[in-house]
Amino acid sequence: MLDQKNDWNLKVRVWIERDGEKVLGPGRYELLGHIDTHHSISAAAKQMKMSYRRAWSLVQDINRAAGETLVEVSTGGKGGGGAILTPRGKEAVRIYESLLKKTARLASDFNKPARKSS
Template identity: 40%
Template structure:
């Protein structure tokens, strides 16, 4: 007798070749934004914390080549958020792929039941789980290698993230060889939020390689540290963690111009196969 028990509903995740881009939770968030016209209202309806929704939206915008939302300030709820036509097409594509993915998975399960080599299949599944790449770094930007300078110990790599954003990374020579970095190659730059500093004074001269101008779009205060979201050009953003004392001393406010500064050594480069 055949076993007709099916797998549970699957959750599709699209990586778009640059790390996780779209998953079920993010699609639900975009759907809710489309319904409510506000990020805060969308987050409450899911339910999801406003900070988690904000981070998810910024993560998608950082990877996407096109705008996903149009934000406006002011209004009854502090401004609105509207999906772009590109975002709506993305939702439709995801839902269509999810249906097909579920059908294929059900067929695969039936094949597993009828195939005696269960151990080999489980070994393969375990291997695929081990080689999955995940990172705790919230700041992930995709860029094209535009310059490579090889030194005795380090290699300086210049990444063009967008027309107005360039990032400099300094990595060990052995690491560059391992990644097989080449001109024109697309890489992912990871930057820890705690390794960045903020400066209000544009006249101050600093020795750090990366100094990106932006505007504070959101402040998440905490008892010890605060999380500051800085909106850069071309719909990109960075999350910076500073002490609450530093935030108070700098008197940081939303809509305030700011510089995000970090050393080239604070950037970790990754590639995908």
């Protein structure tokens, strides 16, 4: 193990891939969270100060990379379109959140000041 020095910190960035393509990372996770809350890609994009076109492109990339639909989109109609996370999309978000918590604990343990031996 590395000798831990006071000026060393562990930083971890988590993402999930399938066949070498990113399915979820910090930004995509945030986008899915906003879609789940607002049931709208447009509203999610506004929350993230992102263009609708960029958000739509990310949703397409997420679904393609996942090899299945994580975000289901409906178009038109009286109330307009909408977007929801599928059950598999909700599961992917839960898994990602679990990984974030586990890696945060690991980083926190590493970043604690080393105890001096007596």
